[in-house]
Amino acid sequence: MFHILVVDDDKNIRYVMKEVLKTAQYEVFTAKNGEEAFNILEREHIDLVIVDIMMPKMDGYEFTKELRVFDSELPVLMVSAKQLPEDRKKGFVVGIDDYMSKPIDAEELLLHVKALLRRSKIINERKITVGSVTLDYDSYTVERNGEVHELPQKEFLLLYKLLSFPNKIFTRIQLMDEIWGVECETGSETVTVHVGRLRKRFEHWDDFEIEAIRGLGYKAVKKK
Secondary structure: EEEEEEEEHHHHHHHHHHHHHHHHOOEEEEEEEEEHHHHHHHHHOEEEEEEEOOOOOOOOOHHHHHHHHOOOOOEEEEEEEEOOOHHHHHHHOOOOEEEEOOOOOHHHHHHHHHHHHOOOOOOOOEEEOOOEEEEEEEOOOEEEEOOOEEEHHHHHHHHHHHHOOOOOEHHHHHHHHHHHOOOOOOOOOOHHHHHHHHHHHOOOOOOOEEEEOOOOEEEEEEOO
């Protein structure tokens, strides 16, 4: 399930967007300003941000500019009642990926979200190719040159998540929440066990590698 962060100082708009996105099977977090949004980003894995321009404490432009300092890949969709060309241009200059004008049409919003997720290489065709390796989300299989491995669900989802974001570090808690669910009572050492199994299974494949980052978690590195 993809995680989307909605940042808007209007609680009614936050509510409507959350309901629209939840109906489309996205998990949604909300924040009323940029500062609150950064607090969420520090503790949650987010796949896409929807941000308003006019907000107290930190507006959408400043939020996006600061976000791009440490994350150049996270998709940002800016929504605003501002419709002048210079407003859109300023948004793209600071680093947004797309722009929508208010009032928001629910169907159009979902189309923009889907396009941004596809563009950022999160699942659309539900396959990832890394060198000569292909991960198929629908069959939980990993294939290379005719050699096919059908993985247990959790192992596949863990590998798929890591390879969807090469070089991005995920904490064990983030991976637990994403794959096992926030209500799972199993400890984060479960992630370590599953990573160990994946490393053993693909130890002779030189297309990718899962690296442990001391004190933080794991990241996948493409070798080809």
